[in-house]
Amino acid sequence: MLIHLKNLTPPDVQNYLQHAIAPRPIAFASTIDKAGNVNLSPFSFFNLFSSNPPIVIFSPARRVRDNSTKHSLQNVEEVREVVINIVDYDMVQQTSLASCDFPKASNEFVKAGFTEEKATLVIPPMVKESKIKLECKVLEIKPLGTEGGAGILVICEVLCMHIDDSILDADKKIDQAKIQHVARLGGDWYCRVDANNLFKVAKPNTELGIGIDVLPQGIRHSKILTGNHLGQLANVKEMPVVEPSFSDDKLKNIIQYYSINPEDMDLELHAYAAKLLDDGNVHDAWQVLLADEL
Numbered sequence: 116m117l118i119h120l121k122n123l124t125p126p127d128v129q130n131y132l133q134h135a136i137a138p139r140p141i142a143f144a145s146t147i148d149k150a151g152n153v154n155l156s157p158f159s160f161f162n163l164f165s166s167n168p169p170i171v172i173f174s175p176a177r178r179v180r181d182n183s184t185k186h187s188l189q190n191v192e193e194v195r196e197v198v199i200n201i202v203d204y205d206m207v208q209q210t211s212l213a214s215c216d217f218p219k220a221s222n223e224f225v226k227a228g229f230t231e232e233k234a235t236l237v238i239p240p241m242v243k244e245s246k247i248k249l250e251c252k253v254l255e256i257k258p259l260g261t262e263g264g265a266g267i268l269v270i271c272e273v274l275c276m277h278i279d280d281s282i283l284d285a286d287k288k289i290d291q292a293k294i295q296h297v298a299r300l301g302g303d304w305y306c307r308v309d310a311n312n313l314f315k316v317a318k319p320n321t322e323l324g325i326g327i328d329v330l331p332q333g334i335r336h337s338k339i340l341t342g343n344h345l346g347q348l349a350n351v352k353e354m355p356v357v358e359p360s361f362s363d364d365k366l367k368n369i370i371q372y373y374s375i376n377p378e379d380m381d382l383e384l385h386a387y388a389a390k391l392l393d394d395g396n397v398h399d400a401w402q403v404l405l406a407d408e409l
């Protein structure tokens with residue numbers, strides 16, 4: 116299916132984009148107006164855009180239904196400060212409750228049952244229950260349009276971070292498995308990041324990977340190895356060679372058993388290499404595949 120967004124209604128454009136650009140982290144933004152009325156609202160049009168200077172942006176959009184603007188926006192126009200509280204699984208239902216269109220004078224800390232905690236550098240209060248809070252100065256407010264659905268970028272400089280000790284590791288860094296982030300997807304869908312669905316991808320940081328284009332044909336056009344497997348194999352910094360000292364019982368068994376049937380041997384060796392790659396063992400996977408190439 117190919118869709119041209121100009122042929123869709125604004126709610127349909129929003130629907131396709133929000134399902135496609137997902138998952139999105141959630142900024143739980145605490146703001147205040149000149150009269151001292153506090154507001155607390157979630158925004159998933161939010162991300163980190165720079166670390167030096169440290170810049171995050173969230174976007175309270177004009178409402179699609181009536182083109183009105185959000186209280187959070189009105190507040191940061193009056194008092195150019197915000198606390199962005201990061202939302203984790205323990206907070207998600209109350210956070211959703213805070214997104215109701217409560218009247219301007221009502222405080223979502225109270226409506227959604229969160230505790231106000233005094234910030235150190237800015238006036239809006241922090242959400243005590245949040246395990247990471249960013250005290251921010253608003254640098255710029257940039258409207259992206261004038262119709263309903265138009266985003267309005269609130270560009271913020273992060274002045275300081277509060278991090279709950281319970282999510283730190285021994286080196287005082289955030290332990291990714293300890294903060295159970297939630298993120299917004301399309302419609303009512305959310306996802307929860309926890310130790311069961313986290314995985315690592317080795318970063319080709321300082322060394323260049325050899326690239327998929329130089330993989331031997333038999334590997335590159337394997338019936339078994341997937342794009343992820345080829346990505347792992349091609350991320351080595353130089354083409355591996357057969358190591359005479361490499362010894363593996365399963366490899367020996369496959370070669371012995373399938374010696375009269377090279378096609379089946381191929382499939383078996385690739386399946387074994389795939390398993391090794393799934394376990395993160397790129398070195399042994401290469402040795403198994405090189406044995407096949409001999």
Ligand SMILES: Cc1cc2nc3c(=O)[nH]c(=O)nc-3n(C[C@H](O)[C@H](O)[C@H](O)COP(=O)(O)O)c2cc1C
Pocket residue numbers: 141154155156157158159160161174175176177184185186187188210211213214215216217299
């Ligand atoms: C998880 C979540 C994410 C949301 N993200 C956005 C967003 O990025 N932009 C937006 O305009 N509204 C978003 N909303 C809706 C706003 O939170 C809602 O309109 C807001 O609370 C309005 O409050 P206010 O007028 O008090 O600022 C989101 C709602 C939820 C529950």
